[in-house]
Amino acid sequence: MDSWVIGMMLGVSIFLGSIALVAMMWAIKKGQFDDKEKFLNAALFDDESELNDAIKKEKKREDALKKKDYRPE
Amino acid sequence: MSDKIACSHCHLEFHEDVMIKDGEHYFCCNGCQGVFHLLMDEGLDAFYDKTKGVTLAPPTQQYEDSANFNAPAFYDKFVKTTKEGFYEVALVIEGIHCAACVWLNEKALINMDGVIATNINYTNNKAKIVWDDDMVKLSQIIDMIRAIGYDAYPYDVSLQEAKANKERKDYYLRIAVAIFATMNMMTIMVAQYAGYFSGISADIKHILNIGEWVLATPVLFYSGWPFFKGMYYGMKTKSVNMDTLVATGSLLTYIYSIYITLTRSGEAYFDSVTMIITFVLVGKFLEALSKKSIADTLDIMSKTLPSDVKVVRDNKIITLHVNDVLVGDIVLVNAGQRIALDGEIIEGNGTFDESSLTGESEPIHKTVGDSVISATVSIDADVKYRVTKDYAHSTMNNIVSLLENAMNSKPKIQQLANRLSEYFSTIILLLAAFTFIGWYAFSANFEHSFIIAIAVIVIACPCALALATPVATLVGLSIASKRGILFKEAAQLETMAKADVLALDKTGTITQGTPQIVHEEKFAEFDDSLLYSLLLNSKHPIAKAISTHIYKDDLVCFQLDNLKNIASQGITAMYKTKMLVGGNAKLMQTIGIDVTSSSENSEFYFAYDGKLFAKFELFDMPREDAVSAIAKIKKMGIEIIMLTGDHERSAKKVASLVGIDKYKFELTPQEKSQYIERLHNEKKVVVMAGDGVNDILALASSDIAIAMGNGSDIAIEVSDVVLLNDNLISLHESFKISKRTFAMIKQNLGLSLVYNTITIPLAMAGFIIPLIAALSMSLSSLLVVGNSLRIKFGYKD
Structure with missing residues (x-):
């Protein structure tokens, strides 16, 4: 070789x-x-509704940001 | 009697007739019912699927007004603004027992309008919440958490905590790199060693060396950076430390190996570079990991105080931050609120809970002219008081700052290994220099002399010395934790092994902390249910002890009217038209029953309709294992002193029961800690064991503080060692384990020194051939690790 x-x-x-x-x-x-317990427990709460929540959370953030931008100072 | 039914919310079981029936559901209290309906309305009933078989604590309902959380002063202190212009607060959520509770809190909060993000840590129940203040106020968020049966209080994310977290993360990263490289290095070394014995082509050896070089470089300069930093700081203060030796040793080995690789002569030692750094770094990390942060302790303390108060100025009520309140101001306090500043009552009266300061669980009645102390709680009184001390000088703040001082200036006994390594490092560096000069003068061959000098440092490189302490303490710690003894810091094993004096708190440490019935007399037959119903209305430990003592399944709870708690005497109530009285001899005399108190135990009498029915004598008994544990600790040559806030009579009794000759009584928390300071001045190493809030100052000023597992949170925070099993035999065991571990550390240090006294002269003489250097280096480490495992003998689990 x-x-x-x-x-x-x-x-x-x-x-x-x-x-x-x-x-x-x-x-x-x-x-x-950072959170070792969350790491393990995540498996317990891992179905469709959690996924929906995550989307909802993101949407809420966007909405709130948008509203902030349009607000007259 | 019917069977017990579980509450639909908290799953605790009660008799059907005491429960609130609501459709097909049963509830133990209004709180549970409220939470249950709220969860149903919010569509969060999945919570109950997740908590099957778990019992929850019923929601408590005494809360401070949440409107306080909207005060500007509060926002200034705890709320931060994020980049996007949202607000962020860090909360500690109380009442979380399981993953489902975290799920519920996150779900409920994120369903609120205006809450942008939540992140609840499963491990320490700390939450970070981001919200839009135009849509929702912090008070509403906290109300929501309370509505679903938890409580939340904000905490100051202190710099210290953030720093500790950052440091830990930094270690993770450095260790990840080190371990990755070391493991890959090992596979290459298999080929290298095989080649050493059975022959290897020079080309392949060269390539393997270059591979090792690539792997060793990030380990030395990234993972090993803390050692270089340590060396730099050491140089600044003109001291030589372990870091100096690790850094110079590994750096010289690295340079030497590069030289070997490039000139294709001899053996490279890149593997030693990574191994040394990895081992020592892991050892360092373990020590850093176990260091507790003072920050957390103080969080718990300061959360107990309100941040703003209502003050009457110019006939108007205004809300002021506690720091702005002046001496002489009139402060309003409502029932259920905490007192923020020391003062004197000028209007109103009522009972106050002073347990957070004194450890005494009995509420105290106060009226106009009496002084109120910060951090105590007004249970049922709306009072006005005149401030006599400003916030910074109030009792609670005083204790917090005393505590801070005590913890920061905690006596540190210099660790044997550190002291030794300082001398050792200096000597090795001097010897290496001496070797170089000697060989150069003798042979005038710069290269040869340099290589031999490096060999001295390489062979002395303190693998064994650096491992001597961490490995032994690790084994000691693991044995201790298996037996329910948690040492928070590795170095404490060594300090504890040197202890001269053990100071013990009485209540809750030597004794069980709750009074037990030692004598019982019934003068006539009566319905136990009457006494039981009366006792249920008192929170006094004596009442609790008797009610558990007489509890039977068939007892009924009668409806009592006109209940009166008479502070430090007892309780009275009306059952139909007849009077129930339970309390001490003094209370009996006031209703015309003549009893004389003669016992040294606490007494409780029960009278019904003006006639005496029963008498109980209670005493806070020492723990079962107290006598044998104390005898064993004494046998180790440790002096035992009992420090108690209790009066002489009961101190004397307990001391003589368990065999303690020396005791101090009627001590305030400050006096306890002063006593320990006095022992320090006598150059004694003091171990203090306690459990209550009244012990924390003493715990903080001792060399080693031991808390009982069921002690108050703050005592556990302050202490260095926690006895989870909550018995005194573990106290003896923790002494035993620490002494054994310390003996092992000394042996290990001895072994590595012996190893070095043999090998260093050989290296100086230029006799060390590469194979022997590599083998003996591993051998010495193995010896130390193997020796440490011997601590385990005699501890079979």
Whole structure:
């Protein structure tokens, strides 16, 4: 086996691994692991109504923002 | 009697006839009924599917007026504005027992108009709420939380807490990188070691070395950054610390390995660089993780005080922030409110609950001329009082600032490992320099001398020394936690092992905290239901103890009229036309029954229609294991002192029952802490165990504070060790475990020093070949880890 094959495999695997590492670091920075209980309990409350709530929440935020913009100072 | 029925809201079970029937549902109280209907109306009945089999606490109904939350002063203190122009507040929600409660709160809040976002933390029940103040006010949000059966109070997101969180996140990131690289490094090392023994082509070895180089670089410069920072600060203060050795050791090893890789000569040590940094970083992280923040403690304290009060000025009632109230102002207090400032009552009278300050659960009656103290609660009185001390000097604030001082200046016993590593690091660095100079003078070969000097640092690199303490404490901590003893900080094991004096609180620590019936006399037959109905109307611990004592399934609750709680005497009521009286001898004498008090126990008499029927004697008994635990702790050579706010008689009795020779009685919280300060001045290491609010100052000023698991929240917050099992045998065990762990730390340090005294001279002489260096480095770490596991012997679970 040529040594460049080893070099390439080593490089590719470190690169792939580091993608996963960066993804995890991003998640830590975003605070996805801040609440360990929520992480576990999320599985309990994970059906259609929760999805609808999430949409509703986003819409509410947009509406409120819009209203704020149009308000005369 | 019929079977018990579960309340439709809280699922607690009661007899059918005491419940409120409402269609097909039954409720134990109006509160539960109200919450139930609200949830049905809001379409949140899915909550009950999620709480099957869980009992909730019925909603309480004594709340301060929520309008206070809209006061500008309040907004100034707690509310922040977001980028988009919304308002944001941090709340602690009380009454959450399960995930469904969090679900319900989030759902109910997000259904409100104007609430933009909610985020409730499942672990600590802290909530962040963002809302649009033009559509909904904070008071409405808090009313909603209360309406569904919880309570919320705001807390100040202090800088300290934010800083601690940021630090923790920072560690996570650095450790993630370190562990990732170390694990990959290990797979490469398998090939390297295999190649070392069975031969490897120089090209492949070179490529593997470069791969290691790539992996080691982020570990050294990103994960290892705290060590470089530590070294920098150490240099600034002209001190050499563990960080210096880790940083120089790993950096030199790294440079040396790059040199080896580029010149293709010898063995590279990139693996040592990552291993050392990863291990030591994890050890550091574990210590940081267990550090408690003072911030949380003070949150609990200050939430108990209202932030603004109603003041009468110029015949007008105005709302002022507590800081703006002057001495001499007249303040209005309504029933159910907390007193914010110390003062003197000038109008009105009523009973006050002072339990938050004194630990005494009995309400106290106060009238014109009596002084009121901040943080106490007016139970039923609307009074006016004249402020005698401004907010900053009021009792509660005083205690908060005393506490803050005590916690910040908590005596720190210098840790053995730190002290040792300081000397060690200096010596190694000097030896390395000496080696270099020696070899250079001797051989005049710069390269060779430099490599040998680096070998000295590499071999001495304090893997074993750095691991000696964390590994041993970790094993100690895990054994302790399995036995229900929680140490909040790893270093405390060592401090506790050096303890000379144990100070114990009496009520709730040595004793059970609730009075037990020790003697019972019945002078005539009577219906227990009468006494039971009377006792249900008192919150006094004595009444509670007797009512649980006489409780039987067939007791009925009679309708009583004209109930009167007579402070520190007892309770009277009318049943039909006859008078029920329950209380102490003094109360009996006032209704014309002649009894003489002779016992050293608390007495409770019961009279009906002017005739004495029964007498109970109660005493707060020591815990069952108190005698044996105290004897065992004494045997370890620790002096035991009992500190109590109680009077001499009961202090003496308890002390002699459990075998304590030294006791101090009638101490105020401040005196308790002064006593501990005095012991400190005698150069003694003091452990204090307590449970109540009245112990917190003493707990905060002791070297190690131990709280009972069922103690007040604030006591648990302040303390370093919590005994979850709530017994005194765990107290003895925590001493035992800490002493054992400390002994192990000393052994570990000894082992790593022995290892170094053998290897360092060899390295200095230039005898260390690469294989031996690598092997012995791992071996010394293994030795330390293996030795630490020995703490477990004798603790089989």
